[in-house]
Amino acid sequence: MSNKQTNSDVILIGAGVMSATLGTLLKELVPDWKITVLEKLAAAGEESSNEWNNAGTGHSALCELNYTVEKSDGTVDISKAIKINEQFQLSRQFWSYLVESKLIRNPQDFIMPLPHMSYVRGEANVKFLKNRYEAMSRSPLFQGMEFSDDPAKLAEWIPLMMKNRKHDEPIAATKIDSGTDVNFGALTRMLFEHLKSKNVEINYKHSVNSLKRTSDGLWNLKVKNLATGSVEQHTAKFVFIGAGGGSLHLLQKSGIPEGRHIGGFPVSGLFMVCTNPQVVEQHHAKVYGKASVGAPPMSVPHLDTRYIDNKKSLLFGPFAGFSPKFLKTGSMFDLVTSVKPDNLITMLAAGAKNMALTKYLIQQLMLSKEQRMEELRDFIPDARSEDWDLVVAGQRVQVIKDTVEGGKGTLQFGTEVVSAADGSIAALLGASPGASTAVHVMLEVIKKCFPQQLKEWEPKIKEMIPSYGVSLVENPGLFQELLESTAQTLGLNETASSQKAGEQKKVQRTVS
Numbered sequence: 424m425s426n427k428q429t430n431s432d433v434i435l436i437g438a439g440v441m442s443a444t445l446g447t448l449l450k451e452l453v454p455d456w457k458i459t460v461l462e463k464l465a466a467a468g469e470e471s472s473n474e475w476n477n478a479g480t481g482h483s484a485l486c487e488l489n490y491t492v493e494k495s496d497g498t499v500d501i502s503k504a505i506k507i508n509e510q511f512q513l514s515r516q517f518w519s520y521l522v523e524s525k526l527i528r529n530p531q532d533f534i535m536p537l538p539h540m541s542y543v544r545g546e547a548n549v550k551f552l553k554n555r556y557e558a559m560s561r562s563p564l565f566q567g568m569e570f571s572d573d574p575a576k577l578a579e580w581i582p583l584m585m586k587n588r589k590h591d592e593p594i595a596a597t598k599i600d601s602g603t604d605v606n607f608g609a610l611t612r613m614l615f616e617h618l619k620s621k622n623v624e625i626n627y628k629h630s631v632n633s634l635k636r637t638s639d640g641l642w643n644l645k646v647k648n649l650a651t652g653s654v655e656q657h658t659a660k661f662v663f664i665g666a667g668g669g670s671l672h673l674l675q676k677s678g679i680p681e682g683r684h685i686g687g688f689p690v691s692g693l694f695m696v697c698t699n700p701q702v703v704e705q706h707h708a709k710v711y712g713k714a715s716v717g718a719p720p721m722s723v724p725h726l727d728t729r730y731i732d733n734k735k736s737l738l739f740g741p742f743a744g745f746s747p748k749f750l751k752t753g754s755m756f757d758l759v760t761s762v763k764p765d766n767l768i769t770m771l772a773a774g775a776k777n778m779a780l781t782k783y784l785i786q787q788l789m790l791s792k793e794q795r796m797e798e799l800r801d802f803i804p805d806a807r808s809e810d811w812d813l814v815v816a817g818q819r820v821q822v823i824k825d826t827v828e829g830g831k832g833t834l835q836f837g838t839e840v841v842s843a844a845d846g847s848i849a850a851l852l853g854a855s856p857g858a859s860t861a862v863h864v865m866l867e868v869i870k871k872c873f874p875q876q877l878k879e880w881e882p883k884i885k886e887m888i889p890s891y892g893v894s895l896v897e898n899p900g901l902f903q904e905l906l907e908s909t910a911q912t913l914g915l916n917e918t919a920s921s922q923k924a925g926e927q928k929k930v931q932r933t934v935s
């Protein structure tokens with residue numbers, strides 16, 4: 424049994440989209456740093472980043488109603504939508520840089536243009552959507568968005584959803600053509616292939632069991648080689664814990680004070696999938712609805728066209744549920760073992776506060792297929808059970824922490840970078856908006872953990888990501904220029920021009 428040892432500048436734990444993004448950024452910034460990846464599964468992008476484990480929405484706030492807030496006077500606050508859109512533009516720019524530099528190829532294998540739509544029923548919701556549309560149309564980031572409450576127009580946009588629909592209540596939708604469907608699994612695999620070609624050492628079937636600070640300021644990781652059963656020692660100056668749902672346990676094992684008083688609440692997900700070409704061909708959009716009362720924001724129902732392995736399918740969901748596992752391949756003891764003396768009160772407070780949510784998730788878990796079909800029929804009145812199958816999606820571990828606004832044990836729905844004061848280790852917790860904003864989040868990691876190098880790295884960061892550090896909403900010219908150039912490089916060209924002209928065009932691929 425070999426007791427392998429490595430010494431690296433950087434260790435990335437986990438081979439998901441976040442480690443892939445950070446590794447790729449760092450390889451461009453400091454090509455001669457030695458980077459080692461440790462992944463417990465047999466391949467990259469097998470957990471949340473896998474194409475079947477997430478919804479593949481390029482979240483840019485074009486359709487997600489939970490990113491805009493209705494204020495008491497009926498006006499709509501779109502500041503969060505602006506933030507998320509700007510963050511997605513960073514991802515588009517970085518992916519375009521990688522394609523232009525020929526570091527990755529064939530963008531159509533991971534990103535496709537697809538209209539993004541929001542859809543509501545009922546008078547109050549229609550009014551909200553109209554106000555939201557008006558507020559968003561005033562921002563340069565959402566130009567080209569259209570609103571309609573005319574059933575004939577809606578039948579043009581979403582024929583499958585309008586067919587045999589009873590017109591017994593008002594209905595409305597917005598549509599914008601510059602949305603995307605992103606195969607984050609394919610992207611992750613492409614990035615790891617690229618990293619491998621740059622001599623990054625990628626160790627699959629390697630599970631990180633513990634990590635400790637050494638007396639000389641390095642991090643020493645005890646790693647189980649699952650193929651041989653041997654225990655290895657890997658040492659690095661900087662460690663990124665990009666272990667998805669596994670990050671909280673590893674952060675706790677690191678013992679850094681910044682990781683104290685934090686807990687995790689797992690939410691599981693299910694999708695319904697249709698591959699019947701006759702049904703699939705009748706729908707071409709991501710259509711996001713409104714979450715039902717009491718539902719967490721990540722369970723907003725949506726009906727999406729997906730492009731996976733060059734095949735089109737339809738996906739509906741997610742149906743949230745409860746499972747104590749933190750990873751899809753995790754253990755039933757994950758939740759229990761994440762409770763430590765330092766987060767016990769935080770976790771108990773969260774438990775007491777979120778009884779209704781837990782009840783909702785358990786109820787969701789108990790739904791029969793026919794009950795789920797009934798929810799789908801809100802979107803597709805004619806949906807037939809035989810056309811739809813259930814698939815289990817990834818686990819999301821929501822962060823629980825004590826906050827000034829929410830008090831002890833507040834459930835967070837965003838992502839959180841937790842790093843040591845000396846910048847030698849960082850962990851990514853939480854899962855929303857998720858993979859779409861990987862570039863923004865990994866730039867945050869770089870900013871927090873490499874403050875000394877940042878000044879020297881900035882010109883290269885700006886070469887890769889021209890809007891880095893610039894507000895796009897305040898620079899509409901730059902926004903438009905980058906939207907068009909990234910659309911060109913990523914093969915989303917028709918989309919950008921139709922958004923500019925505010926026209927309705929059938930989206931077609933221009934790059935193959």
Ligand SMILES: Cc1cc2nc3c(=O)[nH]c(=O)nc-3n(C[C@H](O)[C@H](O)[C@H](O)COP(=O)(O)OP(=O)(O)OC[C@H]3O[C@@H](n4cnc5c(N)ncnc54)[C@H](O)[C@@H]3O)c2cc1C
Binds near residue numbers: 480481851854
């Ligand atoms: C149902 C659902 C829908 C979603 N929809 C979207 C969407 O539409 N758009 C979007 O942008 N985002 C979406 N997300 C979020 C997105 O999938 C995640 O934010 C993203 O994939 C997280 O990437 P990651 O690299 O952090 O984690 P992961 O992809 O989970 O990767 C973590 C890796 O770490 C490995 N690992 C764990 N523990 C260890 C250990 N001890 N040692 C070694 N390796 C370890 C795991 O095996 C895994 O491969 C969705 C998520 C879910 C669950």
